[in-house]
Amino acid sequence: MIVGLDPYFKSIPDIIKQKFSTLKKQSFEYEARVILEFNIQVIDLIAPHVSIVKPQIAFYELYGWWGVWAYAETIKYAKQKGLIVIGDVKRGDVPSTAEAYANAHIGEVCTDHVAEAPFGTDAITINPFLGTDSLLPFFQTAKKYHKGIFVLVKTSNPDSGEFQDLICEGKKLHEIIAERTYTWGKDVLGKHGYSAVGAVVGATFSHEITKLRKIMPTAYFLVPGYGAQGATAKDIACCFNPDGLGAIINASRSILYAYNLSPWKEKYGIDSWRDATREAVVKMNEEIRNILKTNHGYKE
Ligand SMILES: O=c1ccn([C@@H]2O[C@H](COP(=O)(O)O)[C@@H](O)[C@H]2O)c(=O)[nH]1
Numbered sequence: 001m002i003v004g005l006d007p008y009f010k011s012i013p014d015i016i017k018q019k020f021s022t023l024k025k026q027s028f029e030y031e032a033r034v035i036l037e038f039n040i041q042v043i044d045l046i047a048p049h050v051s052i053v054k055p056q057i058a059f060y061e062l063y064g065w066w067g068v069w070a071y072a073e074t075i076k077y078a079k080q081k082g083l084i085v086i087g088d089v090k091r092g093d094v095p096s097t098a099e100a101y102a103n104a105h106i107g108e109v110c111t112d113h114v115a116e117a118p119f120g121t122d123a124i125t126i127n128p129f130l131g132t133d134s135l136l137p138f139f140q141t142a143k144k145y146h147k148g149i150f151v152l153v154k155t156s157n158p159d160s161g162e163f164q165d166l167i168c169e170g171k172k173l174h175e176i177i178a179e180r181t182y183t184w185g186k187d188v189l190g191k192h193g194y195s196a197v198g199a200v201v202g203a204t205f206s207h208e209i210t211k212l213r214k215i216m217p218t219a220y221f222l223v224p225g226y227g228a229q230g231a232t233a234k235d236i237a238c239c240f241n242p243d244g245l246g247a248i249i250n251a252s253r254s255i256l257y258a259y260n261l262s263p264w265k266e267k268y269g270i271d272s273w274r275d276a277t278r279e280a281v282v283k284m285n286e287e288i289r290n291i292l293k294t295n296h297g298y299k300e
Helices: 014-023 029-046 064-080 095-106 132-145 173-184 203-215 233-239 270-296
Strands: 002-005 052-055 084-091 123-126 148-154 197-201 221-223 247-251
Touching: 002 029, 014 029, 014 270, 029 052, 029 064, 029 270, 052 064, 064 084, 084 095, 084 148, 095 123, 095 132, 123 132, 132 148, 132 173, 148 173, 148 203, 173 197, 173 203, 197 203, 203 221, 203 233, 221 233, 233 247, 233 270, 247 270
Parallel strands: 002 052, 002 247, 052 084, 084 123, 123 148, 148 197, 197 221, 221 247
Antiparallel strands: none
């Protein structure tokens, strides 16, 4: 399971905001410091239960360079806690620019003095719309620095089919992207047979997933859409290979702001947001485990 670190400022409990109230009038520093503190508390809570977090960079860029500072510090803290960090950055551009994006997020930059990793995430999401040459710099950088890539194959938003389901040469466009993703990842298989090039596959389109699993047997699936977007444990069963491996399921809002959702809303409320988040993580893990037991013969 992955917890998405998507800080919706309005939903961050006041008890955290109060710690920084003297900064309130200063541009974006206040928001950035609140966000970082919230993330630190969330990471401390969830670290015993999950091994991956996925900060979505949009929620940090929203607060300018202070927000980007909070993004970088969040990554640093999560890594110190032993978590794997996937940067949800959805990059993609002409090759020369793609190389800069790749070095920024999963590579290094050589300054006059030393080589430094600006963000140092373990993996990122990328957008294949510009074609193979736009993606090669990401694959090459990932290979060089032993990092991971997740290609957007079939996204979870309601209109994802508008382009991704168009038929080309008798196949849906996202199926063709899946075939390419499998090919791009073929020469970077790890010791367990999975590739460093994975795929983003939305849980909200579970009817498409069985086919995608067959097209990309060696790709890790990063699966958003669980919880706030309506997908449930039933929808994600087909994301896993028959041996019960190969998929990591993300939830962001339904975990971070569980205090605002039933049944935790009634039980805890905002002052006990930590208990609500902890219980929501435990429950989601349990739901995934049960699905694996039922469908894939998973044994503990
Ligand atoms: O197809 C996609 C690709 C990425 N996302 C991202 O995942 C999280 C989902 O958040 P929830 O609060 O659990 O809905 C968010 O960061 C999206 O940008 C996605 O939803 N679908």
